[in-house]
Amino acid sequence: MPRLVDHAERREQITDAARRVIGRAGLDAATFQAVAAEAGVSVRLVQYYFGNKDGLLAATHRAVVDASAARFGAGGAAPGTLPPPRDALRGVVAALLPLDAQRRADAVVLAAFHAAALTRDAAAREALLTAPRALVEVVAAQLDRARGAGTPGRGERDVETSRDAELFLATLAGLTQSVVAGHLEAEQALAVAERLLDHLFASQAGGPAPT
Amino acid sequence: MPRLVDHAERREQITDAARRVIGRAGLDAATFQAVAAEAGVSVRLVQYYFGNKDGLLAATHRAVVDASAARFGAGGAAPGTLPPPRDALRGVVAALLPLDAQRRADAVVLAAFHAAALTRDAAAREALLTAPRALVEVVAAQLDRARGAGTPGRGERDVETSRDAELFLATLAGLTQSVVAGHLEAEQALAVAERLLDHLFASQAGGPAPT
DNA sequence: AACTTGATGATATGTCCGTACCATAATGGT
């Protein structure tokens, strides 16, 4: 066995470079040569580790998604304790909004991948939906808890609560977009999210306001 | 003068082809050859009318933005009448959400341009903000009307109302994203927006809910 | 010490794309 090297570390070094390149100049700037130069290695090496360009991009995508998931897991899963629903949702907000430079950069990269996936095969588009679907369940469960419903079975949940969960996540996606585009500052986005929580916790399930 | 041709029509024929190509396969598939083939003209002709590739893309972008603005103008500006605020905001929802196939396709194209602009120079990124900034004013004005505030001057508006306006637009952006990604159907997105209107018209300005 | 094998470098190749250049058909004014 000659010259053994930590493959995982090398791969991470390269996908990190790819993340920087994509965040700075977009997906189509992520050429083999640009990524290799950014990582300080040769083009051949990138090829060696990821084979295809698809391989490189897939690994980079997974890296940033995993980082996002790790942040979410770190913030949300306080072990043993059961935070009040509003705090739990505040945790979701804090985990998902791009509140610091690192997450902002990741959000740009994710947006690039997202846009690319829209014009891909149905399989790629389907992969975009797994995270939102899971999150809707998490959010709806918290809203159920807050509104005194127990843990309703599948399909038994109040329609308005489901809509509120979708509303919550769609708003977070929109706020992320606003922050990344530079239309809102992170604190403003946070304040808007807090305002949404005000609305959600003010009205009970099934009670629409009079027109 | 030889063989005069309607330039506007030819340009529209070509930008329409570009819109289809981008909507189907993404921005980087919008090559001269692909667009020319889709439009049924020669590559040279596309070059003749738009010179640069940047010219072609800029014209295409403007075409879809203009289409969007036209839809907004057509739906929103009922002349003379002054609809109740909630109906006015419903009009904004109906104008902005991708409720039919045409608008869905346009939304995909816009998302592609949006993602590309994120990793461009500051000027391109600034251009993304003009539409949202104007819309925030429109929405906030309706909320002021609904809440009995007159037409407050610049900066005098209630902070919560401003946040609600941002909330409204961010949610619409997020819902658009959800529909385009295939996570929500158009009717579901509409229902979620309606639910948000419930929340917005239930609470008055400055009245956060108790935690 | 030699050899095997994993890791890395340099470079060639074929393809696609943007753009420039050359050519020509059509048409309306003189």
Add this chain to the structure above:
DNA sequence: ACCATTATGGTACGGACATATCATCAAGTT
């Protein structure tokens, strides 16, 4: 009838990029 100008087609050139090929270095093993 001719000519200038507009509109359009064909094609060539140069560059960038993904990928493949050849070559080399390093380090354990025997």
